[in-house]
Amino acid sequence: MNVSLDPTLGCGQAHRWIKKNGAWEGVLGKEIITLRQTCDGFECTGTSDEDGILEYFRADDDLDAIYGDISASDPYIAELVDGCPGLRILKQDPWECIATYLLATNANVKRIGMMVEAVCREFGEDLGGRFSFPTPKDVIDGTGDICACRLGYRENRFLELAQRVYDGDIVPNALCGMNYDDCRRTLLSVNGIGNKVADCIALFAYGHMEAFPIDARIERVLKEKYHVTGSYAHLTEFARTKFGRYPGYAQEFLYHSDFILESQAQAGGLHPI
DNA sequence: CATCAACCTGATCA
DNA sequence: ATGATCAGGTTGA
Numbered sequence: 001m002n003v004s005l006d007p008t009l010g011c012g013q014a015h016r017w018i019k020k021n022g023a024w025e026g027v028l029g030k031e032i033i034t035l036r037q038t039c040d041g042f043e044c045t046g047t048s049d050e051d052g053i054l055e056y057f058r059a060d061d062d063l064d065a066i067y068g069d070i071s072a073s074d075p076y077i078a079e080l081v082d083g084c085p086g087l088r089i090l091k092q093d094p095w096e097c098i099a100t101y102l103l104a105t106n107a108n109v110k111r112i113g114m115m116v117e118a119v120c121r122e123f124g125e126d127l128g129g130r131f132s133f134p135t136p137k138d139v140i141d142g143t144g145d146i147c148a149c150r151l152g153y154r155e156n157r158f159l160e161l162a163q164r165v166y167d168g169d170i171v172p173n174a175l176c177g178m179n180y181d182d183c184r185r186t187l188l189s190v191n192g193i194g195n196k197v198a199d200c201i202a203l204f205a206y207g208h209m210e211a212f213p214i215d216a217r218i219e220r221v222l223k224e225k226y227h228v229t230g231s232y233a234h235l236t237e238f239a240r241t242k243f244g245r246y247p248g249y250a251q252e253f254l255y256h257s258d259f260i261l262e263s264q265a266q267a268g269g270l271h272p273i
Numbered sequence: 274c275a276t277c278a279a280c281c282t283g284a285t286c287a
Numbered sequence: 288a289t290g291a292t293c294a295g296g297t298t299g300a
Contacts, residue, residue, distance in 0.1 A: 106295040111283060152281030157297095194297045216295060231275080 001041045001059050004086025008057075009035075011259045012109040013204060013252070014090055015100055015116045016133070025130070027120070028056060029093075032130045058091050058207070066246050070253070073244035076225055080253040089252055090204060094172035095165060096133045097205035101197045102161055102190070103154050109259075118149035119158075136166040157192030164190070172205075180208040195232045203248040212239040212247040221254050 009017040009024050017026040024035045033046040033053070044053055063086075071078035092100075103119070104112045116133075122144030123134035134142065139162040146155055164170045170190065175183050183206055187198040199213035214222070214235050222228050228238050243250035 104295090105297060106281080108283085108295060111295085114283085150282065153279095153297095154281080192297070196296060 005037045007087045015113050027130050030132045069244040070250045080257045092205050094205045101200045102192045136162040209246045209248040212251045
């Protein structure tokens, strides 16, 4: 499978992957997975569930067709696609994705990772060095210290979400059968989930390629590269008109390139020549 | 419909 | 070292 692990796992799409000695370690379900980049994909240790991994990486996505489509829609996207082959959208577990992106509000990638790891450490199952992402029941019945997670004002929202899912008031897997609009509408009913988070979840858990999440970074890029500004609705309409049939993939390339440019700028600042 | 302050913490800046 | 400022989405006025 054509995949480049660094951009796919390392720039804020999923939050449990850590690069150690050149390999990516993460937790899927109750397994600690290690992935090593190879020339034509990756080699995986820590699981026998090869199909699960392939599904996680959306192996069925026809990258050539998707890249061709969004590249034809815009020359800047074409440039980014050429520069970053193998960037993929992931298919994350619905409950984990909802809970994670609820925590992601108003926090940068680094801090999101800290909060998520803390929640896993406090409420998840010890897998030996890493912890599983807690179930709603783990969160409600667990003996973990929620204060130690340092979630700030997300704490109550997180507990409220866990309770609603536990009660069956919200059923993450039930959203799998919904179209984008219904999926989005359902997600927006959760306290703490607004436009951006709903679109992240629609894209990263439910595979709605028309979702185009707009955070501060994407808003900046749209302004600088496309000279478009305005409301969330206006910007997403622009994106869905502009970026072919896979706006979600286009968003990921825009996000990734800006993320990398920022990292390089910071590294340059720390080590001036 | 648009604007805006408040929310919480970690990182960065004076 | 210490305090001020900033980044980052959602909510509700």
